[in-house]
Amino acid sequence: MSIENIREFIKAKAVQFGAKTDNEFNKPYVERNNTGQEALKDNGAYFGFIHPEEEVSGPFHDFSLTIFPNDQNKPWLICLGIGSSGFKNDYELATYPGLRRLFTKLTDxxxxxxxxxxxxxTGLPKSIVGSSELQHIKNTIKTYTKVLPTCQIVDDPESEEGKQVISAFVAGYAKLRDWPSNKGHRKEISEALEPFLKTETKDEEIEIENLLSERRYIVLQGPPGTGKTRMAKSVADxxxxxxxxxxxxxxxxxSDFIFGIRPDNANEKLLYKEYLGHFTKALKYAVENSREKVILIIDEINRANLSNVLGPIFYLFEHKMNVSDVEIEISPNFKVNKLPNNFFVIATMNTADRSLAVVDFALRRRFAWYTMTPKIIDGSSKRLENVSVNKITGGEFFFKEDFAAIEEIFNWYASSTELNLxxxxxxxxxxxxxxMLNRIKYEIFPLIKEYLQExxxxxxxxxxxxxxxxxINLSLFE
Structure with a gap:
């Protein structure tokens, strides 16, 4: 395995990903190469790229693309490293969740x-420091253990699989350093990362159907626009x-959901009549029609005070409850000691509604929670007025480039909690x-502006x- 070949390989990849090496005064990186014979005797041998403002030798700061090689035909270690001098320019970058998300997908x-x-x-775990696969460079790893936020063992860096991993790490470093300046560079990076970023295609509707059959009471949670209510209705159908x-x-x-009394407006005198809430109507129907599956959909379940709304029926929401001697009165002359097996509940919850109280743990235990996340809608790809779209049903199009642009910003900058927005x-x-331009101007733009203001x-x-x-030629800042 030739160190020189891999050095040339990563430099060629850097150029493909947008690193402009022809400008003597504005270089994209400084290359380090400490792979002499003495260093290769497990004495700190490494090579790679460091921040372009650093010196060509001596201690350095900030993120680096670091490779720990050997000349014994044994595994190498490919890393995103940090200089032993710590952070100078990259500390804020280190806090971006997207950086961790990206490299998490590049490691197995x-x-x-x-x-x-x-x-x-914090140093590396024992699985790396004490790995039997890396005993030939164990002293080198111990030297840098605290400044290697992510790393991957590669058996043969010159194999197709090895080059694929190295390319992905270089592509990740290119994104970190913001090398790409045109679509060609971004396409090359996307192709290098694609084998690691692929997600399993799944049929959400079938998953939710199976979950509902098993658990009977479920909540579909997710940001606005992810189709929670549509999915609930489709599964129910x-x-x-x-x-x-x-x-x-x-x-x-x-009294709205379970049982109450209301004025009878049809009478001249003030009279009251009983009112059966949606839950009671659905439950009565399920009890009286035991061979039918009955679905109650509760949209925006977390918008109400659930303790007040559910009252004593909260007790009944146990998907494996056996018949007990405790009867809950639902309405006059209607009591149950368990919810019938043909009765199901699908609720939806908007995770972007920050004004709502957190759902309590007791309710969480009684329901299964299925998260729906923003996703690309597949369809026949075409151009529409110079914009790349996916044609879906009828005359509708999915504007995948706008979706991808917003998704990339969220993936890189949003915390785990903010992803729900x-x-x-x-x-x-x-x-x-x-x-689509109107949707961006009058829906997405005000939404993002509100997030930032908060x-x-x-x-x-x-x-x-x-x-x-x-x-849309609008600025968020007036």
Whole structure:
């Protein structure tokens, strides 16, 4: 395995990914090469790229692309490293969740990825430091153990598989250093990362059907625009013969959902009549029609005060509850000691609604929770008014480039909690380019502006502003 061949390989990849090496005064990186015979005797041999502002020798700062080689035909270690002098320019970059998300996908069970890339106090785990595969460079690894946020063992760097891993790490470093300056560079990076970023295609509807059959009470949670209500209705249509629907709001009460009394407006005198809520109507139907599957859909379940709305029926939501001697009165002359097996509940919850109280743990235990995330809508790819879209049903198009632009910003800058705010695919469906521009201007732009005003996604403000400025000629900052 030739160190020189791999050095030339990563430099060629860097050029493909946008590193402009022909400018003597504005270089994209400084190359380090410490692979002399003495160093290769497990005495700190490495090569790779460091920050372009650093010196060609001596201690250095910030992120590096670091490769620990050997000349014994044994495994190498490919790493994103940090100079032993710590951070000077890259500390903020180290805090971006997207950097960790990206390199997590580039490592497998023979690699490692820290949960915090700004951490230069915690060393590598025993699985790497004490690995039998890396005994030939164990002293070198111990020397740098605290400044290697992520690494991957590669058996043969000159094999197709080895080059694929190295290319992906160089592509990750190119994104980190912002090398790409045109579509060609970005395409090369995407192709290098694609084998590691592929996600399993799954039929969400079948998964949810199976989960509902098993657990009986489920919540579909996710950002707006991910099709939660549509999915609930679709699953209900397939699995059940009878469907009941209600939507919760801040004023929803026990008397709305379970049972109450209301004035009888048909009489001249003030009289009251009983009112059966949606839950009671659905439950009565299920009890009286035991051979039918009955589905109750509760849209926006977390918009109401659930303790007040559910009251004593909260006890009944146990998907494996046996018949007990405790009877819960649902309405006058209607009591049950368990919910019938033909009765199912699908609820939806908008994870972007920050004004709502967190659902308590007792409710979480009684329901199964299925997360729906923003995703690309497949269809026949075509051009529409110079914009790349996927044609879906009828005259509708999915504007995949706009979706991808917003998704990339969220993936790179959003915390785990902030990912719940990403606009779903429903925001990017339109019948024309003009309609899509209006959706961006009057729906997505105000939404992102509100997020920023609330102090969310602060690190992404310039990226969002650049997107809106170029797409609809509007600035987030007046």
């Amino acid at each position: 069970e023979r690699g490692f990825c820290k949960s915090d890339f700004s951490d230069i106090e 397939k699995i059940g013969k009878k469907t009941f629907f209600t939507q919760f709001h801040a004023e929803t009460s026990f 990403q606009p779903g695919e429903g925001y990017f469906i339109a019948e024309s380019e003009i309609e 102090g969310l996604l602060r690190n992404a403000k310039e990226e969002f502003n650049n997107y809106f400025s170029s797409r």
